[in-house]
Amino acid sequence: MTRGRQRGGQSRNNNSKAPSQAILDLPVAKNEDVEVEIIGLTHEGEGVGRVEGYTLFIGGALPGERVRAKVLKVKKQYGYAKLLEVMVASPDRIAPPCEIYKQCGGCQLQHWSYEAQLDWKRQHVVDNLERIGKLKVGGSVDGETSEGLSEEARIVVHPTLGMNDPWRYRNKAQVPMGMAEEGGLIGGFYARNSHRIIDMDACLIQHDQNDDIVRRVKSIGRDLGVTAYNEETGEGLLRHVVVRVGFRTGELMVVLVTNGAKLPRVEAWIEAIRAQVPGVESICQNINTKRTNVIFGDVTKTLWGRDVIYDYIGDVKFAISARSFYQVNPVQTEVLYGKTLEYAGLTGSETVIDAYCGIGTISLFLAQHAKRVYGVEIVPEAIEDARANAALNGISNAEFEVGAAEDVMPRWLEQGVTPDVVVVDPPRKGCDERLLETLLTMQPERIVYVSCNPATLARDLRVLEDGGYRVKEVQPVDMFPHTVHVECVVSTYRKDLIEGQ
Ligand code: SAH
Numbered sequence: 001m002t003r004g005r006q007r008g009g010q011s012r013n014n015n016s017k018a019p020s021q022a023i024l025d026l027p028v029a030k031n032e033d034v035e036v037e038i039i040g041l042t043h044e045g046e047g048v049g050r051v052e053g054y055t056l057f058i059g060g061a062l063p064g065e066r067v068r069a070k071v072l073k074v075k076k077q078y079g080y081a082k083l084l085e086v087m088v089a090s091p092d093r094i095a096p097p098c099e100i101y102k103q104c105g106g107c108q109l110q111h112w113s114y115e116a117q118l119d120w121k122r123q124h125v126v127d128n129l130e131r132i133g134k135l136k137v138g139g140s141v142d143g144e145t146s147e148g149l150s151e152e153a154r155i156v157v158h159p160t161l162g163m164n165d166p167w168r169y170r171n172k173a174q175v176p177m178g179m180a181e182e183g184g185l186i187g188g189f190y191a192r193n194s195h196r197i198i199d200m201d202a203c204l205i206q207h208d209q210n211d212d213i214v215r216r217v218k219s220i221g222r223d224l225g226v227t228a229y230n231e232e233t234g235e236g237l238l239r240h241v242v243v244r245v246g247f248r249t250g251e252l253m254v255v256l257v258t259n260g261a262k263l264p265r266v267e268a269w270i271e272a273i274r275a276q277v278p279g280v281e282s283i284c285q286n287i288n289t290k291r292t293n294v295i296f297g298d299v300t301k302t303l304w305g306r307d308v309i310y311d312y313i314g315d316v317k318f319a320i321s322a323r324s325f326y327q328v329n330p331v332q333t334e335v336l337y338g339k340t341l342e343y344a345g346l347t348g349s350e351t352v353i354d355a356y357c358g359i360g361t362i363s364l365f366l367a368q369h370a371k372r373v374y375g376v377e378i379v380p381e382a383i384e385d386a387r388a389n390a391a392l393n394g395i396s397n398a399e400f401e402v403g404a405a406e407d408v409m410p411r412w413l414e415q416g417v418t419p420d421v422v423v424v425d426p427p428r429k430g431c432d433e434r435l436l437e438t439l440l441t442m443q444p445e446r447i448v449y450v451s452c453n454p455a456t457l458a459r460d461l462r463v464l465e466d467g468g469y470r471v472k473e474v475q476p477v478d479m480f481p482h483t484v485h486v487e488c489v490v491s492t493y494r495k496d497l498i499e500g501q
Helices: 003-011 019-024 114-131 208-224 266-276 330-344 361-367 380-392 405-414 433-442 454-466
Strands: 033-041 046-051 054-059 066-074 078-088 172-179 185-190 197-199 238-245 252-258 280-287 299-305 308-313 316-321 351-355 372-377 398-402 421-424 446-451 469-477 487-494
Touching (some): 114 469, 172 197, 172 208, 266 280, 266 299, 316 380, 330 446, 330 469, 351 405, 372 380, 380 398, 405 433, 454 469, 454 487
Parallel strands (some): 054 078, 252 280, 421 446
Antiparallel strands (some): 046 054, 280 299, 308 316
């Protein structure tokens, strides 16, 4: 028995407990110091500790550790505690390289070695597939295929594909601006659980050019005497500085998001940015006067240069405007789409549907290898971008439609569209039920599921399994190193087509 359990046991008779807790007979009490073994990590990156079967969530604690923690909140099924001391550290615990890691909250796993993060991401997917999807996961060795596995353990979840250099991977910075107490423009991040802005000059997951440009733009703003927007009063001008860089082209865009249409000394802004940001191709102003924490408003003006910058994913060129949705980790996007293409198994004669297509990135990536691609997406501007990007690349076998995928796909079915392959890449809440039903009626040979949420992925894969599809391989891809986000690509086949394999 661990000391933690003994202590928990002792506290059972602790008279200082609140009456309601005593009635519930919980092994811990609020404000108590406990020693806890950490047995897992939540999807938000908190350590999961157990005291006599009672679950305590402890931020900053890692699996395999023994920690001392102070109980902050006690509920019937679980509670929260604050990490006081790591008594036995995980061998994978490391000193977070970022100086502001604790205050910022943008990353959650920097205190864990990158290898441990990748292992956990794979295991997190496996746990969800088994618990929520009731799916049987077999091999884990890379290169293994599901053919060699028994019927009971036939899904291969590969090791997470990580980055060789998991730092400075983001191509977009969106930095909120504020005023220092002594006056003057600052910009950085919101302190954890608050909207107080803390000045920051370096973010280690951001392309270093973006850091550098934000620093320069802040300094230009200070020189020009611009005021920062204040969320509480609704006054002040500059809300955010957004910087985008094309990793492959090196092109740069600077966007000033302002609370109001008028930007005083606009010529001086342009001159200073052009002088201090070599390679800038586009300087824009986005106007957002709403009392909201949504970054962009509806109107964007190009102050200087082009409306867009260009970048490539594989051989496909994309025009990226100030507000376009574009994958933020371009290196891993190629890995993710490469797997999607592999699982789609295209020979050039297939009809493909790309549901939840965004600006058509996957559609256009696949179009080169398919007969025809249909993309559907709910945001009209994204479909405009998708069409423009198809034209930019001379791709004429892709067409795009605005609408909810669950409404548009049944219509396509009625019109006689019979896809061989369907790719779905839904938001965190997963696929709409009606979309899954339509898929089961459409009966494509293969469904490739790209997912940013293993829980809804597992739920949806169960529906596909019950509807006649077999889940074969799952490939986690680390799109967001040092954060808890887990992305994966899944290959599924119609069971009747792989009988006997
Ligand atoms: N496949 C794209 C985008 C994936 S993000 C890429 O790789 O870049 C998920 C997309 O689904 C978002 O663009 C979002 O706007 C869109 N979306 C959300 N709900 C939708 C729905 N019901 N029907 C169609 N698209 C939807």
